[in-house]
Amino acid sequence: MEYSEFLDRVSARARLSPELAERLTRAVLRTLAERIDSGEADDLAGYLPEQVRGYLVKDRISAEGFTLPEFVRRVQLRAEVDPVRAENAVRAVLSVLHDAVEEAEWAELMAQLSLDFRGLFEAAPGSGPGGPSAPPGSR
Template identity: 45%
Template structure:
């Protein structure tokens, strides 16, 4: 998936202007890189467009900690948006990542996310007979 299509998908899902969707996409990827191992960030980056993969560079310092609130706060700060927009944008980026990378890679990514952030990933709906 090319960068413009990725951002367009995030924009559509989050109902945000394209420029803001691009900014949030970068902020989420940068924050993800702080939360996963360097090898996982590299694996994810290998499946994304060059324009996005650069934001997955592992941080020079230790990995960040904290749950979903801290994660969203970092995204909001980086994207210069309020926390509600950061949450909507993060959900849209995760849903778009789910489509942009292999199933195994996405599962590896989600497995390394802090407890609670994985709840932002829409589950596959199961038919319950209703």
């Protein structure tokens, strides 16, 4: 997936300007890098456009074990947005990430996240920020 396509999808799914989509993509991927181990971060980075791979670079090997509410809080602080916009961005960026990676890789990522992350994708198709596309995991 090309960089512009990645950001266009995030922008459309979260209903964001291109500039805000870029800022929130950076915040979500940097927070994700804190939440997962370095091997998984490296694996995911290999699927992403070169311009966003660096957001998954980790300073340490181990993962921090925080839940979805803390993940959203960190994104909110990093991107300087309200909590609702941060949560919508988390959903959108992870949804586009799911589009970009193989199913086995997505399963490995989900195995590293707490169960509450799965709730991001349980809305009926077309009812959430992803618009008319089905939520990840329903393909």
